[in-house]
């Protein structure tokens with residue numbers, strides 16, 4: 001059984017703590033379904049939040065970037081970071097502005113990165129980032145060249161300090177607003193990420209089928225209505 005992340009004062013939810021989750025199953029499912037991770041860190045006095053791709057492998061979250069990247073350089077040097085992944089599942093329309101809300105699942109991870117330097121481990125990590133986005137895609141590609149590997153740095157964060165927060169369900173209107181709604185509609189508009197028709201680039205020969213990794217692309221996770 002994979003242990004749940006340790007709860008530290010920094011990763012314990014204080015606002016609406018009933019929406020908090022600290023179990024690995026919830027955290028892993030949110031991370032595995034996400035595509036973009038926002039990485040917050042400080043560059044001197046200036047806080048920055050940078051969107052990047054990622055993958056979860058076991059108890060680690062992997063990022064990659066150009067060897068020339070300021071973000072990668074700072075994080076590889078041990079700058080503490082805060083990583084967030086968010087799914088927007090619905091818009092919650094209440095009978096007052098105060099109770100309007102959103103249904104969401106989000107994870108916040110705190111920590112500092114370790115750089116993956118071993119070439120074989122680095123290749124596996126880069127494949128994992130490709131496969132996180134589209135499972136099975138890495139096996140359809142040529143291996144990364146040594147030059148590409150040198151140009152790319154890979155960082156790993158543990159999930160030791162991680163929390164999830166989840167809101168589900170209808171609006172939580174005050175009872176008197178429900179009574180005196182005067183025809184004001186209330187409920188949830190569910191939202192989801194839906195792929196459109198794939199667009200081949202200009203060099204794809206006529207008749208080459210779209211691979212299943214693209215044609216059958218979908219995010220893992222439970223179906224939501």
Ligand SMILES: Cc1cc2nc3c(=O)[nH]c(=O)nc-3n(C[C@H](O)[C@H](O)[C@H](O)COP(=O)(O)OP(=O)(O)OC[C@H]3O[C@@H](n4cnc5c(N)ncnc54)[C@H](O)[C@@H]3O)c2cc1C
Nearest residue numbers: 036048050051052053054063064065066068069070071072
């Ligand atoms: C969906 C998505 C996935 C990405 N995946 C990766 C990834 O896996 N690895 C990776 O290295 N990069 C990724 N990027 C690009 C990433 O967001 C950064 O632009 C890049 O890493 C360079 O960061 P830096 O701090 O070195 O940039 P610098 O060029 O040094 O940043 C200078 C300034 O440019 C602005 N800036 C930087 N990035 C952005 C941005 N994305 N949008 C708007 N303004 C910006 C900010 O003001 C920043 O302070 C991704 C971007 C998106 C939107």
